Amino acid sequence: MDVYQTADSIVIKALIAGVQPATVEIVLTREMITISGAREDEKEVEDDGYFQRELYWGAFSRTILLPEEVDVDMAEATEKHGILSIRLPKVNKKRQTKLKVRTR
Numbered sequence: 001m002d003v004y005q006t007a008d009s010i011v012i013k014a015l016i017a018g019v020q021p022a023t024v025e026i027v028l029t030r031e032m033i034t035i036s037g038a039r040e041d042e043k044e045v046e047d048d049g050y051f052q053r054e055l056y057w058g059a060f061s062r063t064i065l066l067p068e069e070v071d072v073d074m075a076e077a078t079e080k081h082g083i084l085s086i087r088l089p090k091v092n093k094k095r096q097t098k099l100k101v102r103t104r
Contacts, residue, residue, distance in 0.1 A: 005068070009087050009088060010067065010068065010070060010090065011087055011088070012033065012035075013084065014084045016082060017082030018039045019037045025037060030072060031066055032064065033086070034061060035062050036060060038059045039058065041058075068091070071089045071090070074089045
């Protein structure tokens with residue numbers, strides 16, 4: 001998993017090859033993200049038929065504490081060629097607005 005930041009976003013890239021994108025669960029708060037899912041093994045042979053096994057099968061879950069607060073409503077997740085890309089726009093803490101006082 002790679003996590004980096006640009007001037008306005010935090011970007012996460014994770015390898016999810018072998019996982020159906022629709023089954024990946026992403027739980028996001030302003031300070032933390034959890035990515036979980038499962039990679040199902042399509043058994044062609046019994047375990048004793050393997051000479052070498054390096055692929056990971058089964059459930060996975062990763063939680064990352066984010067270095068800055070993010071706007072959860074503007075977050076985007078895409079998948080291409082087995083790479084999950086998540087773009088989390090940073091909260092602009094310098095943004096200001098003026099409130100008008102309403103009368104009742």
